[in-house]
Amino acid sequence: MKISLPKFFISLLTLSLCHFVTLPQAFASSLVVSPPRIDLEGKPGDVLQQAIKITNSGDKSITLSASAIDFIVADDSGTPIQITTSASGRYLASPWFILDKPELTLSANQSMSIIAIIEIPADALPGGHYAGIFFAPKEKGALGTTGAVVTPEIGALFGITVAGNIKYDALIKDFSVKANVSEFGPIEFTAVIENQSDTHIRPNSKIVIHDMLGRQLAELPLDEVNIFPFATRTLTGSWNTVWGLGRYRATLTSSYGPGLVTSRDLSFWIMPYRLIASILVILLVLLVLYLSVRRHLIHKEDHRDDEIDELKRKIAEMENRTH
Amino acid sequence: MKSLVVYGSLVLCFCAALLNPSSLESANLTSTKDTLSTSRLSVFGTVDPTGTAAGSSNVKLITPAYLTANTITTSNIKVGDVLSIGDSVDYYTVITIVDTLNFTVSPVILATDDDANDPIYLRMRPSHTVTFTTASAIAGGSFRIMLPADTTTPSDGIPDDGGFDFTASPTVTGTDTTGYTFSAGTGTVAGGVGCTSPANYHCYDVAYTGAGAIGASITIVISGANAPIAPSPADTTESTAETYAYLVQNKNSGGTVVDSTKGKIALIEPVRVTATVDPTISMVICGASTCTDVEPTDTIDSEVLSNNTGATSTGTSVALGTLDLLAARLQAQKITIATNGAGGYALTAVDDGNLRRSTDTIDDNVTPPTGPAVLNTVGTEAYGIHPSGTHVNTTTWGTGGAAANKYSGTDATNILTLVTYATGPTVGVDTYVTYKANISPITPQGDYAHTITYIGTATF
Numbered sequence: 083m084k085i086s087l088p089k090f091f092i093s094l095l096t097l098s099l100c101h102f103v104t105l106p107q108a109f110a111s112s113l114v115v116s117p118p119r120i121d122l123e124g125k126p127g128d129v130l131q132q133a134i135k136i137t138n139s140g141d142k143s144i145t146l147s148a149s150a151i152d153f154i155v156a157d158d159s160g161t162p163i164q165i166t167t168s169a170s171g172r173y174l175a176s177p178w179f180i181l182d183k184p185e186l187t188l189s190a191n192q193s194m195s196i197i198a199i200i201e202i203p204a205d206a207l208p209g210g211h212y213a214g215i216f217f218a219p220k221e222k223g224a225l226g227t228t229g230a231v232v233t234p235e236i237g238a239l240f241g242i243t244v245a246g247n248i249k250y251d252a253l254i255k256d257f258s259v260k261a262n263v264s265e266f267g268p269i270e271f272t273a274v275i276e277n278q279s280d281t282h283i284r285p286n287s288k289i290v291i292h293d294m295l296g297r298q299l300a301e302l303p304l305d306e307v308n309i310f311p312f313a314t315r316t317l318t319g320s321w322n323t324v325w326g327l328g329r330y331r332a333t334l335t336s337s338y339g340p341g342l343v344t345s346r347d348l349s350f351w352i353m354p355y356r357l358i359a360s361i362l363v364i365l366l367v368l369l370v371l372y373l374s375v376r377r378h379l380i381h382k383e384d385h386r387d388d389e390i391d392e393l394k395r396k397i398a399e400m401e402n403r404t405h
Numbered sequence: 406m407k408s409l410v411v412y413g414s415l416v417l418c419f420c421a422a423l424l425n426p427s428s429l430e431s432a433n434l435t436s437t438k439d440t441l442s443t444s445r446l447s448v449f450g451t452v453d454p455t456g457t458a459a460g461s462s463n464v465k466l467i468t469p470a471y472l473t474a475n476t477i478t479t480s481n482i483k484v485g486d487v488l489s490i491g492d493s494v495d496y497y498t499v500i501t502i503v504d505t506l507n508f509t510v511s512p513v514i515l516a517t518d519d520d521a522n523d524p525i526y527l528r529m530r531p532s533h534t535v536t537f538t539t540a541s542a543i544a545g546g547s548f549r550i551m552l553p554a555d556t557t558t559p560s561d562g563i564p565d566d567g568g569f570d571f572t573a574s575p576t577v578t579g580t581d582t583t584g585y586t587f588s589a590g591t592g593t594v595a596g597g598v599g600c601t602s603p604a605n606y607h608c609y610d611v612a613y614t615g616a617g618a619i620g621a622s623i624t625i626v627i628s629g630a631n632a633p634i635a636p637s638p639a640d641t642t643e644s645t646a647e648t649y650a651y652l653v654q655n656k657n658s659g660g661t662v663v664d665s666t667k668g669k670i671a672l673i674e675p676v677r678v679t680a681t682v683d684p685t686i687s688m689v690i691c692g693a694s695t696c697t698d699v700e701p702t703d704t705i706d707s708e709v710l711s712n713n714t715g716a717t718s719t720g721t722s723v724a725l726g727t728l729d730l731l732a733a734r735l736q737a738q739k740i741t742i743a744t745n746g747a748g749g750y751a752l753t754a755v756d757d758g759n760l761r762r763s764t765d766t767i768d769d770n771v772t773p774p775t776g777p778a779v780l781n782t783v784g785t786e787a788y789g790i791h792p793s794g795t796h797v798n799t800t801t802w803g804t805g806g807a808a809a810n811k812y813s814g815t816d817a818t819n820i821l822t823l824v825t826y827a828t829g830p831t832v833g834v835d836t837y838v839t840y841k842a843n844i845s846p847i848t849p850q851g852d853y854a855h856t857i858t859y860i861g862t863a864t865f
């Protein structure tokens with residue numbers, strides 16, 4: 083086939099334009115999920131149901147796929163990490179999920195609910211099982227050059243506790259104060275709680291502070307957070323006091339599960355040493371002043387005594403002369 | 406003669422009329438209204454022990470009504486009300502409305518307050534601001550406001566089903582105006598001395614000095630801790646007002662009613678507004694195509710985005726363009742996450758493999774993505790992403806420019822955590838993700854690509 087030169091350039095131009103057409107579109111992914119976290123309880127053999135609302139808050143229609151994926155938490159901040167079903171072990175839950183709409187198309191600013199039916203197997207292990215429903219656009223971005231195609235994914239997390247013989251155990255792995263000796267408040271506490279239960283726990287924790295005389299000075303409630311099985315969470319608390327003097331005792335208690343409590347305490351000092359030093363210096367200066375004045379007065383009296391003695395001596399001389 | 410008789414008769418009639426004039430007809434006071442500080446009815450119910458127990462916070466109303474305790478639903482009870490429960494007058498604050506019969510209170514119910522038919526009171530004492538316009542100029546007289554009273558128990562301190570319950574020593578005041586200088590007013594219970602006609606009305610009197618005036622605007626207020634208790638009627642229908650007639654009279658100095666009028670007061674249960682805010686999390690990703698602060702030549706965390714041909718970003722892609730052996734190529738996206746959940750949010754990333762072209766790859770800066778590192782050696786093949794923003798951990802990711810910013814590759818199995826913000830609800834906070842790539846002299850030519858998935862969730 084013979085192609086003329088002008089036709090060749092037109093074809094080249096068309097290809098070039100096509101290349102530009104496949105470059106990224108002007109589009110901002112914008113999705114909203116509600117609720118973002120769900121706790122459910124059930125018995126083996128139960129069928130649970132939960133609606134999840136997904137909203138396309140962007141300005142273009144979008145087709146989403148919805149899928150259930152297992153997750154675990156490995157850090158002490160509660161960051162959920164997607165894992166495969168083979169890796170999820172005793173926390174497996176995603177195969178129990180049946181979604182009424184595994185794929186849905188939302189026009190701009192449209193919301194839609196999907197129903198998740200969760201069939202707990204009759205042989206499900208008692209304890210916690212974890213999966214999320216994640217929504218991602220079906221249509222992927224396009225690239226005509228080196229770079230990354232980016233897919234946003236937003237999810238709702240499920241924590242499903244299967245009833246049965248569940249072991250509950252937790253310990254306070256660390257309880258510390260920012261400084262063992264502080265000059266002033268506030269006093270910052272950090273607590274690390276480890277959940278050794280078969281399911282997640284949500285401890286109700288507080289720090290109670292007593293002074294040296296045993297008087298309770300403060301009660302600091304800490305955030306209530308979920309702790310994944312065999313994971314830790316770091317909690318922080320602050321005693322917003324300014325002044326203090328002496329040794330204090332802080333007791334952390336965390337109640338979790340069916341009425342279980344774990345506790346740990348520590349001691350710390352509040353010693354405004356600069357203030358104490360200043361007061362001591364002032365007292366020292368006052369003492370020196372006092373001693374100086376006193377010494378001056380004593381010396382002054384000594385001079386008077388000398389004068390009196392001199393006068394007595396002169397009187398005696400005068401008396402001797404008259405005799 | 407005949408005409409003389411007729412005229413004489415007319416003169417006699419006129420004189421007779423002058424000798425025995427008819428009494429003055431009273432005129433209506435006009436523009437009368439009684440403005441209540443609250444139009445809410447009082448509560449008078451009784452305890453149903455089947456849902457009320459000592460040590461518990463739940464209180465159940467008995468139904469049907471016990472005697473005149475006509476509050477048989479929670480429609481007239483709202484959160485925050487301080488109710489008196491029990492014969493010994495213990496006070497409880499309403500915490501929640503459970504349903505039409507049950508509500509919870511704080512503190513918990515005492516042992517003396519959980520018996521059948523223990524009373525539950527909320528005594529509403531609205532102030533009455535009565536305004537009207539005078540019809541006559543009556544010197545040195547008084548005004549009387551008459552509020553409807555119950556026929557049997559008009560003053561027992563308990564909300565009545567038939568009218569307002571009188572409390573002694575109310576505060577009754579008139580606002581001085583031209584022709585009227587008021588003294589402190591008084592109240593008299595229905596049937597009391599001087600307050601018998603018409604029957605079953607409480608009387609609130611306020612006397613004045615001055616000449617009076619026609620067309621004067623008068624304001625009389627009945628208020629204070631001893632204002633009358635609003636009714637708790639039997640035939641109340643939710644959201645339908647109950648009306649009560651009141652009277653206003655202007656008397657002369659001898660106590661005779663000269664002008665009067667009648668008005669109506671309306672009372673109604675409060676409208677309970679309920680609303681639920683669903684917990685949500687939202688994620689928006691934008692690039693240079695829609696966000697103006699991630700365009701080529703913009704500066705992100707003290708690094709300037711490249712402006713080479715074809716380099717740009719959108720919400721779904723990042724194009725680095727032609728990579729350069731002598732300079733790093735950078736582009737960026739902005740990810741905004743907002744949540745009203747107490748647990749905050751987490752932003753993680755996973756990919757489908759290395760930045761690649763067939764079997765050739767551009768190496769991740771750190772593999773696996775466990776410890777981000779500075780990516781600042783031109784001519785050495787490396788690729789990674791660097792998050793920056795308010796919630797990004799700068800100890801992990803560095804901040805402040807090419808020499809400090811730390812980059813990590815992403816991985817298909819090891820999830821990379823970009824942000825974990827567990828402190829609580831947050832408005833949309835921006836996290837910028839900078840993509841940076843360097844090539845070496847032996848990096849094979851071609852277009853390299855991969856897919857990164859950013860996952861936005863609540864923290865667990």
